[in-house]
Amino acid sequence: MIHSLAVTPERFPEAFRARFATLEELHLAERPGDLFYQCFGCGPAHPTGLRVRCFKTEGGVLSPVLVPRLYEGPRATAHGGIVATYLDEILAGAAFRAIGRIVVTGELTVRYVRPVPMETPLIGRGSMTAQHARYVEVEGAIEDPTTTQVFATARGRYFPA
Numbered sequence: 001m002i003h004s005l006a007v008t009p010e011r012f013p014e015a016f017r018a019r020f021a022t023l024e025e026l027h028l029a030e031r032p033g034d035l036f037y038q039c040f041g042c043g044p045a046h047p048t049g050l051r052v053r054c055f056k057t058e059g060g061v062l063s064p065v066l067v068p069r070l071y072e073g074p075r076a077t078a079h080g081g082i083v084a085t086y087l088d089e090i091l092a093g094a095a096f097r098a099i100g101r102i103v104v105t106g107e108l109t110v111r112y113v114r115p116v117p118m119e120t121p122l123i124g125r126g127s128m129t130a131q132h133a134r135y136v137e138v139e140g141a142i143e144d145p146t147t148t149q150v151f152a153t154a155r156g157r158y159f160p161a
Contacts, residue, residue, distance in 0.1 A: 015121035016064045019145065023055035023062065026093055028102060035102060035161060041089040052086060052124075054093030060127030061093045065142055069118050077115035083142065084110045086124060087154035091138040094126030095158035099136055103158035106135055116142060116151045135159045 029036040029043055036042055040049045048070070054061040065086055073079030088108050095103040116122070126140035141153045 026054045052089035063124035065122040090124040090126040090140045091156045094138045098128035102161040106157040108156040110154045
C-alpha cells in the first residue's frame with residue numbers, strides 16, 4: 001500500500017512517472033511555519049494526510065491521485081469525503097497556479113460520477129474558469145489516466161488567504 005505520494009517524480013509509481021517527469025511542482029507549504037504545513041489535504045507534515053501534490057500545466061494543474069485503502073468507503077471504493085478532499089486540493093492548486101496567491105475554499109460542489117477505485121493510479125485536473133475582484137472560480141476532475149473516464153468532478157470558489 002502506498003500511503004503518500006510525497007516522493008520525487010522519479011520515485012512515483014510507474015503509472016505516474018512519464019506524465020509528471022517534466023512538470024514543475026507547485027509548493028504551497030514547505031516549512032513548519034507555513035500556513036498549510038499541517039493541512040490534512042496538502043500539508044507535508046500531517047501524519048495521516050493525503051499530501052496532495054499539484055504540478056503546473058499550461059492550462060492549470062495535474063495531480064497524481066492514488067487513494068490508499070485507509071480511506072475506503074463502500075467496499076473497494078474511496079470514501080466520498082476523501083474524494084471531495086482530493087478535488088478541493090486540486091482546485092485550490094489550480095487557483096494558486098492562476099493567481100499566484102495562496103487561497104482558501106469558499107464554496108465547493110462535487111459531482112460523483114462513478115465509484116473511485118482504491119490504490120489505482122488516477123489523475124486529478126484543475127483549471128481556473130473565471131477571475132473576479134475577490135475570488136476565482138475553478139473546476140476539475142479525477143479521471144483514469146489511460147481512458148480519461150471521469151470518476152468525479154468539482155467546481156468551486158476560492159478566496160486569497
